Amino acid sequence: MPDPTPTRDQILDASEALFARQGFRSTTIKEIASEAGVNSALLYYYFEDKETLYKAMLSRLIEGLVSSIADRIQGVTDPEEGIRQFAAAQAETILARPLLPRLILRELLDHDARHAHEPLSIAVGRGLVPLAHLIEAGQRAGNFRRDVNPHFAAISIVSQLMYFFVARPAVAVLLDTGSGPIPPDTVRAFARHAGDFAVKALSI
Amino acid sequence: MPDPTPTRDQILDASEALFARQGFRSTTIKEIASEAGVNSALLYYYFEDKETLYKAMLSRLIEGLVSSIADRIQGVTDPEEGIRQFAAAQAETILARPLLPRLILRELLDHDARHAHEPLSIAVGRGLVPLAHLIEAGQRAGNFRRDVNPHFAAISIVSQLMYFFVARPAVAVLLDTGSGPIPPDTVRAFARHAGDFAVKALSI
DNA sequence: CGTTGTACTAACTAATCGTTCAATTAACAG
DNA sequence: CTGTTAATTGAACGATTAGTTAGTACAACG
Numbered sequence: 330m331p332d333p334t335p336t337r338d339q340i341l342d343a344s345e346a347l348f349a350r351q352g353f354r355s356t357t358i359k360e361i362a363s364e365a366g367v368n369s370a371l372l373y374y375y376f377e378d379k380e381t382l383y384k385a386m387l388s389r390l391i392e393g394l395v396s397s398i399a400d401r402i403q404g405v406t407d408p409e410e411g412i413r414q415f416a417a418a419q420a421e422t423i424l425a426r427p428l429l430p431r432l433i434l435r436e437l438l439d440h441d442a443r444h445a446h447e448p449l450s451i452a453v454g455r456g457l458v459p460l461a462h463l464i465e466a467g468q469r470a471g472n473f474r475r476d477v478n479p480h481f482a483a484i485s486i487v488s489q490l491m492y493f494f495v496a497r498p499a500v501a502v503l504l505d506t507g508s509g510p511i512p513p514d515t516v517r518a519f520a521r522h523a524g525d526f527a528v529k530a531l532s533i
Numbered sequence: 534m535p536d537p538t539p540t541r542d543q544i545l546d547a548s549e550a551l552f553a554r555q556g557f558r559s560t561t562i563k564e565i566a567s568e569a570g571v572n573s574a575l576l577y578y579y580f581e582d583k584e585t586l587y588k589a590m591l592s593r594l595i596e597g598l599v600s601s602i603a604d605r606i607q608g609v610t611d612p613e614e615g616i617r618q619f620a621a622a623q624a625e626t627i628l629a630r631p632l633l634p635r636l637i638l639r640e641l642l643d644h645d646a647r648h649a650h651e652p653l654s655i656a657v658g659r660g661l662v663p664l665a666h667l668i669e670a671g672q673r674a675g676n677f678r679r680d681v682n683p684h685f686a687a688i689s690i691v692s693q694l695m696y697f698f699v700a701r702p703a704v705a706v707l708l709d710t711g712s713g714p715i716p717p718d719t720v721r722a723f724a725r726h727a728g729d730f731a732v733k734a735l736s737i
Numbered sequence: 738c739g740t741t742g743t744a745c746t747a748a749c750t751a752a753t754c755g756t757t758c759a760a761t762t763a764a765c766a767g
Numbered sequence: 768c769t770g771t772t773a774a775t776t777g778a779a780c781g782a783t784t785a786g787t788t789a790g791t792a793c794a795a796c797g
Contacts, residue, residue, distance in 0.1 A: 336774080351646065354558040358755060368776045373756065431642055438635055438642075440702040442555065447702075454706025461707070474733070480707050481726040484700075485693045491700075492692030498644040498651075502658025503665070503684050522685040529678070530734035540744080562785060572746045574787085583785065740797085750787070756780085763774070 337375050339365040344386050349428035352435055353383055353444050380444045387436065387446045394429075394452070397422055399459050408467030409532070412486065413524035415460060419490045420520030424513055430494040457483040464531065473531040482531060489523040541579050543569040548590045553632035556639055557587055557648050584648045591640065591650045598633075598656065601626055606663060612671030613736070616690065617728035619664060623694045624724030628717055634698040661687040668735065677735040686735060693727040 331337075343364035347356040358379060362369035376382040401418035405411040423429055436449045460483040467473035493500060497511060506515065535541075547568035551560045562583060566573035580586040605622040609615040627633055640653045664687040671677035697704060701715060710719065 352556060354556065371775055434638060434699065435642060437700050437702055438639060450702035451706050453703035457707050478726060481723055484697055484704060485727060485730050488692045488696030489689045492695055493688055495638065496641050498641055498654035499657035500688060502655050503661045519685055522682060523689060526689050526734045530730045575745060
């Protein structure tokens with residue numbers, strides 16, 4: 330991990346936005362350079378090639394990501410409260426960086442492509458572990474049903490908000506929202522629903 | 534919708550597989566032609582250009598899709614049973630055509646790109662409507678909690694299996710499955726879990 | 738047999754895009 | 768100022784790829 334410089338960060342910011350919106354292959358070096366306000370040759374001064382730039386961008390992303398949500402449920406002892414917190418934290422993380430779900434889903438979809446970056450898939454998978462532990466704790470405490478696979482349940486919980494954002498065009502049809510981004514109030518309402526949905530599904 | 538011919542269908546089959554795995558931009562005309570066993574210029578005999586081919590492939594997909602899952606819950610009167618049937622139908626549909634979720638998610642992600650095809654997003658959104666109706670029926674009948682938004686709940690239900698498939702690399706990390714496709718038994722087990730999860734979340 | 742239309746192909750064109758490189762400017766130490 | 772290194776650029780190269788064109792094979796039909 331090389332030292333961050335202002336220009337280098339501008340390039341990473343630009344590539345994050347464009348890769349999220351358009352994907353790896355549809356995003357050109359010149360587009361990124363233009364968005365970052367620099368000459369396209371400069372990207373090769375800071376990064377070896379397009380793929381390296383992409384992976385550097387994902388690495389920077391992972392650092393801030395894994396901690397952000399997992400930390401939020403670290404101190405929580407009550408499993409029910411932990412699940413609600415998790416959903417809320419997921420929603421706030423995404424609201425703060427709306428491009429995140431698209432970036433992650435694209436990476437998962439392109440996992441077997443040449444430019445893929447295993448660490449992200451692994452990080453996403455590992456991000457589910459504390460959630461599964463929380464559910465197991467609830468089962469041991471007698472609050473949650475024991476006939477539920479904690480791993481499956483963890484997937485069910487994260488899937489809701491992920492899909493909600495990524496399937497925005499379809500969700501907009503159903504909710505009759507406009508074509509722009511989904512209003513933050515609606516997002517928070519859905520996050521409360523998702524937490525509630527999971528807690529009710531798990532509780533005895 | 535032009536008359537289907539064997540060669541035309543071969544081309545559509547090949548493009549479906551390749552677009553699902555690699556996305557629109559990463560898939561070349563020659564690749565599709567090679568997979569279909571024909572010369573690349575022949576694609577321009579049957580289709581105007583790459584984008585038209587892509588849209589034709591999606592149109593063919595939608596026809597068989599919307600009916601397939603929606604029909605399955607058409608005759609069902611018991612809402613609880615309907616939700617379980619929906620999850621099972623979703624799983625069987627995907628098991629029969631494993632490329633479906635990736636194709637749909639890619640299209641949703643690329644919705645604002647040039648090659649996008651609104652009809653699919655609309656079809657996916659509309660596919661949720663009968664599910665929402667089922668939940669409303671359950672609420673009226675007094676079986677389901679009334680403090681749940683039926684639209685939100687419909688999203689929660691479909692999201693589970695969608696994410697389960699699309700996030701395969703991350704799911705594999707959590708479940709400690711290998712790198713290949715997830716075993717059908719595991720898929721069906723998750724589908725049962727998803728139906729159960731939803732029913733328990735909704736029931737009073 | 739000649740004509741006509743359909744299915745199909747090899748070879749080419751034009752444009753795009755990742756990448757390189759020589760040259761220019763900015764930063765700054767002595 | 769001067770020399771040295773780091774940061775930045777314009778212009779070009781080479782590879783890839785969507786799309787075109789001109790033509791061939793062949794069946795149907797008169």
